[in-house]
Amino acid sequence: MEGPVELMAERGPVATMPLAAPPRRGLLQRAVRPIFSAETWLAFIHLMTGTVTGLLAFAVVVSLTVTGILTLWFFLAGLPVLVSMFWLCLQFGRAERARFAAVLGVRLPAPPIDLSRGASLWQRTKRLIAARGTRRQFGYALVRLPLSLAEAAVVFVVWTAAIALFGLPLFSWLIFELEWHIGIRPPHPGVMLVAMLLGVILLLAAPQLTLGMAAVDTAVARYLIGPGGSTDQTERISQLERSRARVVDAAEAERRRIERDLHDGAQQRLVSLAMNLGRAKARFADDPEAARAIIDQAHTEAKEALAELRNLVRGVHPPVLADRGLDAAISGLAALCPVPVAVRADAGPRPTASAEAIAYFIVAEALTNVAKHAHASRAGVSVTRHGEVLRVVIRDDGVGGADPRGQGLAGLADRLAGVDGRLSVHSPAGGPTVIEAELPCRS
Numbered sequence: 449m450e451g452p453v454e455l456m457a458e459r460g461p462v463a464t465m466p467l468a469a470p471p472r473r474g475l476l477q478r479a480v481r482p483i484f485s486a487e488t489w490l491a492f493i494h495l496m497t498g499t500v501t502g503l504l505a506f507a508v509v510v511s512l513t514v515t516g517i518l519t520l521w522f523f524l525a526g527l528p529v530l531v532s533m534f535w536l537c538l539q540f541g542r543a544e545r546a547r548f549a550a551v552l553g554v555r556l557p558a559p560p561i562d563l564s565r566g567a568s569l570w571q572r573t574k575r576l577i578a579a580r581g582t583r584r585q586f587g588y589a590l591v592r593l594p595l596s597l598a599e600a601a602v603v604f605v606v607w608t609a610a611i612a613l614f615g616l617p618l619f620s621w622l623i624f625e626l627e628w629h630i631g632i633r634p635p636h637p638g639v640m641l642v643a644m645l646l647g648v649i650l651l652l653a654a655p656q657l658t659l660g661m662a663a664v665d666t667a668v669a670r671y672l673i674g675p676g677g678s679t680d681q682t683e684r685i686s687q688l689e690r691s692r693a694r695v696v697d698a699a700e701a702e703r704r705r706i707e708r709d710l711h712d713g714a715q716q717r718l719v720s721l722a723m724n725l726g727r728a729k730a731r732f733a734d735d736p737e738a739a740r741a742i743i744d745q746a747h748t749e750a751k752e753a754l755a756e757l758r759n760l761v762r763g764v765h766p767p768v769l770a771d772r773g774l775d776a777a778i779s780g781l782a783a784l785c786p787v788p789v790a791v792r793a794d795a796g797p798r799p800t801a802s803a804e805a806i807a808y809f810i811v812a813e814a815l816t817n818v819a820k821h822a823h824a825s826r827a828g829v830s831v832t833r834h835g836e837v838l839r840v841v842i843r844d845d846g847v848g849g850a851d852p853r854g855q856g857l858a859g860l861a862d863r864l865a866g867v868d869g870r871l872s873v874h875s876p877a878g879g880p881t882v883i884e885a886e887l888p889c890r891s
Contacts, residue, residue: 482655491662492607494551495599498665501547502593505540509533509589531573534582541585541673544592549835554666556674559584588672595668599661606654613647616640717753721746774804778811778829785815787824787844793831799838799889806863807831807840810871810885813856814842822846822881838889843882850875850883860885 482488512533519526538561548554559581576582617640724746732739769777775793782789798804811829818827824846832839850857852873861871869887 480652482659483651485655488655488658490551491658492603494547495596495603495658495661495665497547497551498592498596499600501540501544502596505537505589506593508536509540509586512536531576534576534586537585537589538576538582540589544588544669544673546835548666548669552662552666556670559673559675584672588669591668591672595665599665603654603658603661606650606657610647610650610654613643614651616643616647717749721749721753724749769804769808770801773798774807774831777804777808778831781808781812781815782829785827786819787815787822788826789815790826790828792829794833795831795838796833799833802867803838803887803889806867806869806887807838807885809863810840810860810883811842813860814883817850817856818842818844818846818881821850822848822879824879833889836888838887840885840887841882843880845880847877848875848879848881849877850881857883 512529516526516529516533519529542558545556545558548556559579561575561579561581724742728739728742728746731742768780774795778793779791782791799807811831815827815829818824822844824844827842827844830839830841830843850873852858852861852871857871857873863869864871864885864887867887869885872884873881874884875881
């Protein structure tokens with residue numbers, strides 16, 4: 449009986465000791481981990497870099513605002529300066545949203561500001577000045593510097609005080625070693641112990657304070673350079689409803705075009721093919737030579753019908769786009785264009801099928817316009833990806849004068865609007881023409 453009793457006594461400590469140790473190690477790890485976590489130091493970097501971007505924005509915006517206001521009396525000479533300042537505020541807001549996404553991983557949707565290229569320059573200027581999102585981003589450009597200075601000062605002081613108090617014993621030892629030179633006596637050991645405990649408390653609280661400041665900064669940015677409040681959300685919903693209506697209209701027009709092409713093209717050729725085969729069948733016994741000629745004509749019509757059907761299918765959704773991706777599909781379009789086209793496509797990770805299809809049809813429509821109307825000697829297509837934005841640029845050296853309100857380009861703008869994209873057309877008389885499209889994409 450002694451063997452089993454000793455065995456149970458030996459197993460007891462082995463079974464109980466591991467159960468008590470992990471909670472203490474887990475508690476210590478949970479307390480210390482935020483100090484060394486990447487999330488804490490990315491938030492710290494974000495708060496510090498905010499002072500730099502805020503200083504640049506504050507200097508530019510204040511100088512342009514003062515210059516514009518002081519020169520308004522002189523035949524409204526300051527108005528272009530103020531419009532440029534508002535436009536720079538929008539670009540600063542875009543850069544800040546990119547900074548939040550890159551450093552903190554926070555995605556801030558852009559505020560609803562309708563600056564569609566279909567409108568005139570004066571209409572876009574009025575929309576820019578009157579938009580609530582523009583005023584909020586102007587306020588953000590002014591607030592960014594003092595807000596960042598306050599946040600950075602609080603975080604820097606807390607981290608510095610925590611490290612200084614926690615390292616006071618080491619600092620006191622250095623003072624003791626240098627006492628003969630500087631004549632300073634180290635503090636009392638009790639004072640050092642209290643200071644060290646206070647340093648530990650501050651060191652454990654500093655990561656939470658840093659993350660809290662980053663959360664406050666995100667909340668401010670979400671309202672000023674993000675979607676804003678309920679009124680702006682209502683405006684955004686209305687804008688999306690209008691975009692959806694335009695997409696539905698464009699899809700209906702595309703469906704009618706396909707029906708018309710089928711009825712007027714391939715269907716008529718197939719009807720003619722059936723009639724010719726019927727004539728050949730009737731003459732085959734009496735006049736084989738005439739029947740053979742009719743069959744040759746029917747064979748030609750069959751090949752033409754297949755070509756039309758192939759072009760129609762390619763216009764709906766090209767097979768090469770699904771099989772080999774956007775790069776190969778655009779290269780195929782460039783090869784079919786009568787104007788020499790240089791292609792540079794670097795879309796990175798393959799985007800969604802809908803983004804690829806929209807980008808493909810943008811390039812197809814633009815190259816069709818180049819071939820028909822531009823009288824260009826060369827053209828270029830560039831497809832690049834920046835994060836979750838796919839950017840398509842088509843250039844040509846033609847005569848220019850492309851109308852953004854024309855049926856083709858307006859249809860592309862409507863299709864882009866349905867996915868929160870943007871179409872820009874710059875085509876002065878005499879050229880060159882630059883068509884730029886940006887659309888969201890995800891892999």
